[in-house]
Structure formats: C-alpha cells, structure tokens
Amino acid sequence: MTTAPAPVLKVCGATAPHDVEVLAAAGADRVGLWHGVPGGPADLPERELAALAAAARATGALEPVLVTFLSDPEALAAVARRAGIAHIQLHAYQPPAFVKALRAALPGAHLIKVLHVRGGRCLERPLIGAYEKAGTDLFLLDATTEDGRVGSTGVRLTESHVLDLADRFTLPFWLAGGLTADSRPEYDEVARHPRYRGIDVDTAARDGRGSFSAAAVAGLARAWGTARYVPHA
Template identity: 60%
Template sequence: MSTTRPLSRTLLKVCGATTPQDIEAAAAAGADCVGLWHGVPGGPSELDRNGLAALAAAARSTGLLPVLVTFLSDAGELAAIAAHTGVGWVQLHAYQPPALVRALREALPADVGIVKVLHVQENGGCVERPLIGAYDRAGTDLFLLDTATGDGRIGSTGAALAPDRVTALLPRLTRPFLLAGGLTPANRPAYEDVVHHPGFRGIDVDTAARTTTGGFGVPQIAALARAWRTGTGTRHAPLPDHPRLELSR
C-alpha cells in the first residue's frame, strides 16, 4: 500500500501515562494518542492489567486513542490484553520478530493497529534494518523510530536521534512512521526534512511532555503540539473509528 497519502493532521502521542490526571492533561492539551505501559519489566510507567484497562477507558472517554506499549512477545497474551482493555493500537517496543507480528495480526481484530518500533542507535545503526520488509509483510501498520542508547536502554530514554541518522533510514521504510527520541518544541526545526517526508505521521514524546514533578503537563504538551504543528493547544476531532485502516493507506 502507498504511504504517500497524509493524514489530515500530524499525530501527537504522549507516552507513559500512569494516572487519570495524566489522561486529562493529554486530552486538554491536544494530544491524539496516549501510550500505556504493560509488560515492560522495571519500567517507570508500568501498569498492571487492571490499571491499563482503567486508563484505556479514561482515554477513550476523552477522545484519546489508548496505545498498549509492551515488551511482551506472546501473540495470544497480547490479543487477550487488547480485548480486555480496549486499546486501539499495540506498540511492540522491544525486539519482537516479524513472526510475532504475523501471529498478532491474525489474533487481533482488524481495527486494532500494530506499531513496531525500529531502534536507531546513536551511531546510526538499526538492529531491525534488514527486517523492515518482513515486518511490513507480517502486518505492521506503522513504524516508530526511537533511540537505542549506547548502554542498551530503549524506550523513553530522552536521548535525541540525530536528524541525519533518521533521514538515512527513511528510504528503507515501507510503512508510515512516527518519530520519537528526545523530541522537544525547541528541536523541531532540526527535523524539517523528516517532517516533510511523505511517510511522516507524527511524534511520540515522553520526557518533554512532563512537568518537573513527573506527571504530564498541559503547557508542556500544548507547546509540543504547537511546535510540531499538531494543533494550537485545543482538542482535535476524534481519530477515525478504524485507525489501522487509516494509517496503512
């Protein structure tokens, strides 16, 4: 499928909500999607299954799309979690193989999207580079480019991706993508070439969405929305009823 048809706006996903207050801040500030961690051992934003279900329901009630962010690699378990919690996307944030994506696509309803993270190292390497085509064929709807630090950390590291490292990978992508990795309002101009790529769909932010006390902040998220052209700090219309189909066109 072609990746050249843009969505009506750039998506803003804020990641790592742990409280209803985080959901309220994300919705009030103009986010579109909220990442909810489950199956991320030792993760600072980890939720148990009941907590995940509660925050997913709160997100849906505000018009936000809840996204399961996980290191889990059992398709049956992930499908059961998605059914129980009502998440709209499953984001595979570890090094899950294409076979897991294929099994998960078969197990999930058609309107639940699969996001596969591609880990871009600080030296420009990408472990998944040889597998990008296989991930596409297996049923990935959306890629997410994020930083893998030199000490092996992945996910919400706050470490920025060098723009030239991102643009070097873009010709290999066969699906639309979100950009993550230390994004702020201030560094938006550095990614001009990335933002204008036909496959660009939006950004995924954790650190820059937070206040000094650690929760999501309305001014912080609204500033991201303005800088990255996701809005003006006011709520957008809800996402399509079938986000997987919309994103994969």
Template identity: 60%
Template sequence: MTAQRPLPSPLLKVCGATTPQDIEAAATGAHCVGLWHGVSGGASELDPDELATLSSAARSAGLLPVLVTFLAAPDRLADTVRRTRVGWVQLHAYQPPAMVRALRGALPDEVGIVKVLHMEKGGGCVERPLIGAYERAGTDLFLLDTTTENGRIGSTGRTLDPARVRDLLPLLSRPFLLAGGLTPAGRPAYEETVRHPGFRGIDVDTAARDPSTGSFGAAEIAALAHAWCTDNTPVPDHPRMEPSR
C-alpha cells in the same frame, strides 16, 4: 462516553500515563496516549486492571489508548487488547517478524500494530535488515526511537539523529512516527523528515512532563502540539491509520 476524535496527521502521542490526571493533561493537546504493560521494571508499568481503567479514561477523553509493551506472546497480547479496548499495540522491544505475523492474526482487524525501530547512538538501525519482513508480517506503523550506549530502550530521552532518520526513510513503505528526545525547540532539525509523505507525527515522554512533578503537564503538551502539529489535516477515523494488507 465521548467519541474518539478523528486522528490528525501529524499527531502527538504522549507516552507513560499512570494516573487519571495524566489522561486529563494529555487530552489538552495530544491525540494518543501510551500505556505501559509488560515492560518489566518500567517506571510507568501498569497492571491489567490499571491498564483497563486508564484505557477507558483515555477513550472517554477522546484519546486513542496505545498499549506499549515488551511482551512477545501474541495470544496473551490479543486477550489483553480485547479486555482493555486499546486501539494500537506498540511493540517496543525486539519482537521478530514472525511474532508480528502471529499477533496480526490474533488481533481484531481494527487494532493497529506499531513496531519500534531502534536507532543506535553513533550507529545504524538494529532492525534495518528486517524492515521488509515486518511490513509483510502486518506492521501498520513504524516508530523510530533511540537506544542508549548500554542498550536501554524506551523513554530514554536520547535525541534521534535527523541524518540517520533520513537515511532510513527510503526503506519504509509504511507510515512512521518519530520519538527520541524530541522537544518543541528541536522541531526545525527535522524539517525534511516532517515533509516526508510517510510522516505521521511524534511520540514523546520526557518533554511532555512538568519538570516539577514528573507528571504530564498541560503547558508542556500544548507547546509540543503547537510546534509539531500546527496546521494538521484530519485523516480517516481508523486506528490502523493505513491498511497493511
């Protein structure tokens, strides 16, 4: 098995792999790959066997596999992590801080917890009052993403407002990733955010895909990596990025 390469900062995570070909394309320029499980009705949903297979393929390709889930059952998630050997769990829904605390206690210590903070279009951050509680509960990394007008979350393709991101950053004492309609051409709009010491990279679904096939495209991923991750500096090879406790 190929050893996972050290995670850089900034890093590129591509989200929603469903086939071995997606893993191969991701490995041409990404550092992490999101695998959906427990996302009811999700276009990229994987059953447990598919999740285990793609997680193994990702590790063999030098990628960090990330479980992306709406689930809120700590014991079930911890069991899934152990069986599939994912490196991070990304809580991409409205799981409360108490659930994060329980999950941290149930997970192997080396597995990172990523909590999504949802930015409403034309509004603020849904979880803003709970950021401190999430950090104390054991969140290692935040991911800033957008919701749609009807409340849809996850891979919406909606652009993340740079001004609203900047407004939120003083509240964060954990590192963060950006998501939400990011493209190579959109990189200059986030210059101030990218210079923030907590910035760790981006999470992309739509812009990582070949428009003609809907699958991950090597050219698209390479363009994202060039725009957002050029001149990056390796950080210690530890999937939790920074300790939370």
C-alpha cells in the same frame, strides 16, 4: 493527489486518570499506556491498563496505545481485547513472526513496531521487509542508549539518520527520541516527508517534578503542528 493526515502527538507513560485528563485537555492525540514492561516506571497492571484506556476513550480526544515488551502474541492479544485497545506498540525486539501471529489474532488492530537505532545503525534493518509483510501498520523510529536501554531514553536521532532509515521502508512512521518543542527546527525535512505521521514523547511533556504539564503538551502540539493544535488567527 491525496493530502497526508495531520501528524499526531503521542505522549507516553500515563499512570493515573489525572494524567489522561491533562493530556486530553492540552492537545495530545494518543496516550501510551505501558503494560508488560518489566521494571518500567509507568508499567500498569492489567486492571489499571483497562481503566485508563476507558478513561482515554471517554475524553473523545485521546486514543489509547498499549506499549509493551511482551513476547507472547496470544497473551498480548487477550490483554488488548479485554482492555478494548486497538493500537498496540511493540517496543522491544519482537520478531516478524510475532507480528504475523498478533495480526492473525487481532486482524483489526493497528500494529506499531519500534525500529531501534543505536549509533546511527538500525538494529532491525535486515528485518524491515519481513516486518512490513507480517502486518505492521506503522514504524516508530527511536534511539537506544549505547548500553542498549530502550524507551524514554532521551537520546535524539539526527535528521539524516531518520531520512536514511525512512528510505528503507514503505510504511508511515512516527519519530521519537528526546524530542522537544525547541528541537522541531532540526527536523524540517522529516516533517515534510510524505510518510511522516507524528511524534512520540515522554519527558518533554512533563514539568520539573516529572508530572505531565498542560503547558508543555500544548507547546509540543504547537511547535510540531500536530492534529489537535489549531493556530489562532
């Protein structure tokens, strides 16, 4: 019987080298770098994306994840190659055909597809099987607002909705949506799920001024028992 890997802590929205340094030192495993997110507060031009991806890799602790709404698979593949990013998070409503084309263009990439949940209903539910067949490696379960806003919404999924959705697919998954260190007890069953692989946060990793906080990141890693948290004896 194989043991599931320790869950990862992904923190989204880095925009400067200092952000990368704070996250690496505090125990994050992945850093989400936004590109092709129109109007997004953390959206990066390609040159800055590449620079921050290199800075993340240089820490020896952080793996960069390209988070995007882009809808052209060839253009996205070219950006990922130039930036040297192997993990790509499709955070909008790109169809299975997009995933298939991106997989063909980047056979060695790790493709993460967000499944959006609104009011307890997964909007991509009829397409889950097609996403799996197209070459998705991992699903990220996230909530939208009632008016359809996606990404860093702070809206939390109930554990029952997460477990119900996880029963609909066979891939590993991450959990997002308003998660905090204090919310960990609400997800005991999720944390024990054999295909659970980690959490994705943004606001919970920041202080009151909106800057990344080493204490907040370390608290998340401790509460959720993620890969780089080592309990003290």
